[in-house]
Structures are given as C-alpha cells and as structure tokens.
Amino acid sequence: MGSNSIVSNRWMSEKMNCLDLSPNSNSDNEEEEVHVLAVDDSLIDRKVIERLLKISSCKVTAVDSGWGALKLLGLLDDDEEDKSSSSSSSSSSSAGFEGLKVDLIITDYCMPGMTGYELLKKIKESSSFREIPVVIMSSENVMARIDRCLEEGAEEFIAKPVKLSDVKRLRDYYMATREIRSVQSSVNVNKRKLQESFDVSTSSSPSSISPSPSPSSASPPSLFSSSAPCSPSSLDSPTRRIKMTSFD
Amino acid sequence: MLGWGVDRLRADMSRLLAILFHQGVLDEQFLQLQQLQDESSPNFVSEVVNIYFHESEKLLRNLRGLLLDREFSDYKKMGIHLNQFMGSSSSIGAKRVRNVCVAFRAASEQNNRAG
Numbered sequence: 518m519g520s521n522s523i524v525s526n527r528w529m530s531e532k533m534n535c536l537d538l539s540p541n542s543n544s545d546n547e548e549e550e551v552h553v554l555a556v557d558d559s560l561i562d563r564k565v566i567e568r569l570l571k572i573s574s575c576k577v578t579a580v581d582s583g584w585g586a587l588k589l590l591g592l593l594d595d596d597e598e599d600k601s602s603s604s605s606s607s608s609s610s611s612a613g614f615e616g617l618k619v620d621l622i623i624t625d626y627c628m629p630g631m632t633g634y635e636l637l638k639k640i641k642e643s644s645s646f647r648e649i650p651v652v653i654m655s656s657e658n659v660m661a662r663i664d665r666c667l668e669e670g671a672e673e674f675i676a677k678p679v680k681l682s683d684v685k686r687l688r689d690y691y692m693a694t695r696e697i698r699s700v701q702s703s704v705n706v707n708k709r710k711l712q713e714s715f716d717v718s719t720s721s722s723p724s725s726i727s728p729s730p731s732p733s734s735a736s737p738p739s740l741f742s743s744s745a746p747c748s749p750s751s752l753d754s755p756t757r758r759i760k761m762t763s764f765d
Numbered sequence: 766m767l768g769w770g771v772d773r774l775r776a777d778m779s780r781l782l783a784i785l786f787h788q789g790v791l792d793e794q795f796l797q798l799q800q801l802q803d804e805s806s807p808n809f810v811s812e813v814v815n816i817y818f819h820e821s822e823k824l825l826r827n828l829r830g831l832l833l834d835r836e837f838s839d840y841k842k843m844g845i846h847l848n849q850f851m852g853s854s855s856s857i858g859a860k861r862v863r864n865v866c867v868a869f870r871a872a873s874e875q876n877n878r879a880g
Contacts, residue, residue, distance in 0.1 A: 559849065559852055559853055559856070560816055560820065561813060561816055561817055561820065561852075561856050561857060562852065562853065562856050564812070564813055564816065565798070565856050568806060568809060569801060571805075572801055572803070627848065627852075656848075656851065656852050656855060677856065678794045678797070678855045678856045678858070679856075680797050681800060681801070
C-alpha cells in the first residue's frame, strides 16, 4: 500500500543516517569520535583493521611502519630518521602542534625496521605522547612477548586475527576511561596552575609547600597498567584480554 | 529477470562458501570479513581477497625462487615470507593456506628442505 511504503522508506532512510559512519557527516561529533592510529606493515591487515575501526565509529589513520607513525605524530628527531624529511621536522620537545592528534594507537608487533615493541617504547618515552594508550596485535602469543609489552606500558595485547568484538571492546573501554583521563589531566593542569600562583606570590623559594616533582603524573592512578605486568585492566574481563583463538 | 539471476547467484555463492567452510578452506575469520561489508563499503570482501591474491602471488614467487636456488640456505628469509603469508591468510580466514604455512615453517625451522 502507498502509505506503508512511505513509512517504511522514512524508517529506512533514518536507519541509513544512523549507519552513515563517514567522518564527513560526523563533524558535530568529532570530539566524541575516537581517533585511532593503526600501524601494520601488511596491507591486508591494514585494510581489515581500518574497516573494523570505521565500522565501530572510529576515525582511522593507517600507516605502514613505526617510522611512519612517529613521523605522523611529529615525534621524529632529524638524526633518528632513515631518510631526511624535506618538511620542517619539529624538535621532539615541541612536536605537539605539528603532529597528528590521536586517541589510541594500535600496532602490529612483527614489523620490519621498527617492531611494535620498539614503537611502544618510543611512545612511552615521549613526554607528550606517553599518555596515549597503545595496543599491540600479534599472531604469535608468546608469553614473554606479551609480558614485555605490558611491562613497557602497552594497554592491551590482542591476538590476531583481530575480530569485530575485539575492536568494540577496545572502543568501549576507551570511551569509558576517557572521562577519567580528562578529569586526571585537568587535575594536573590545576595542580600546575596552583603551583605557578604559589611561585609568583611567594618571593622566596617555597619551603613549606613541597611542589610535586613533575606535572605529568609519575604514578598514574588511572587504569593504565604501566607498571605491574600482571594487573588486568579493571574495566575489562581479564580472561578476554589475551584472546587465544583455537587453531585447529 | 535480473532479480531472479541475482538470487540464483547468491544461492550458488552460499553453497560454494558452505563447501569451503566444510572443507576447512575457510574459517570464521572470513565471516568477520563479510560482516565488515555494508552499504558504505559494498565491495570490501572482494577488495580484500583481491589484495590477498595479489600479495600471495608475490610471496609464492619469492618462496619458489628461494627453493629453486640450489645453494639455498636462507631459511630466515623464507621464514619471513612465510610469516607474512601466514599472517595475511589468517586475517582473511584462509585456514587451509595458513595451516600449510605452519607446516612449511616448521620444516623450514628445522632446515628441512625436502619438507
């Protein structure tokens, strides 16, 4: 019937609007969207992870190497690059504005040139980027490897092949901890401001007030398992963190 | 008429896929790929499979080249190629290919050229 088809068409178009996950249409919600940097040397895996992330409403930038990732983030020193970059390479300390803003980094472990582990280390060593959660993917579930990554500060270790459920879980966990993280950083900012105002008001060096050694949290109380290798992410079911797929 | 053809094709494809699953050629990861295909990316599966074939061809050529070399001893290089092949196969659900790679790699790790 005519009236039925009109109703169903409208319902369909509404549904289509909801399904439209292209970044262009999400300009209002850009702050809501998680921007993920995916690093993998395999084109196939890059395509798959890109699609997995897009379908989970994430913005994706895919790159094929650790060096590529560091370049994008704006983390490279001149002498560390293999090829000299013609663009103005920023000094590593003030790289924030020239680099890409990402919320989460997901990287393959086995890559030529720079492994995912080395990339993880470089990110955690950088003061401006160490807060970004890093997830490692690997087809080999070697316990020693997993432990090493977690010890270095990896957020999670996902066994390949990566599934939709893995990505959804990651995104949900990230969204859930996002608020905590923003509170954390605003606390840090306030602490810094407080400290500065104290420094200005008191002419002599502050004696009674012991300033915190560094604004960035030395011991993050958040859910990042950067120290203890065995502590599971509290919001995640620990058993699924290391997903062992059954290979026949 | 066209509609009827499409249905027939779909039915054939389902049957073919069922056979492939049954024979262990494909595994559930292929299903994941299918889930990733939708209106915004309608050819995803065929795109990925095409890339896979393209890359596999290259890898197989490399492997063959290594093996044909009489003085072949670079098992490490072979291992690298195999890992790549294994990785991409498992990412798309090409179970049987992956399993062959596993066996291949085991033989290569023991420097077993005949294997």
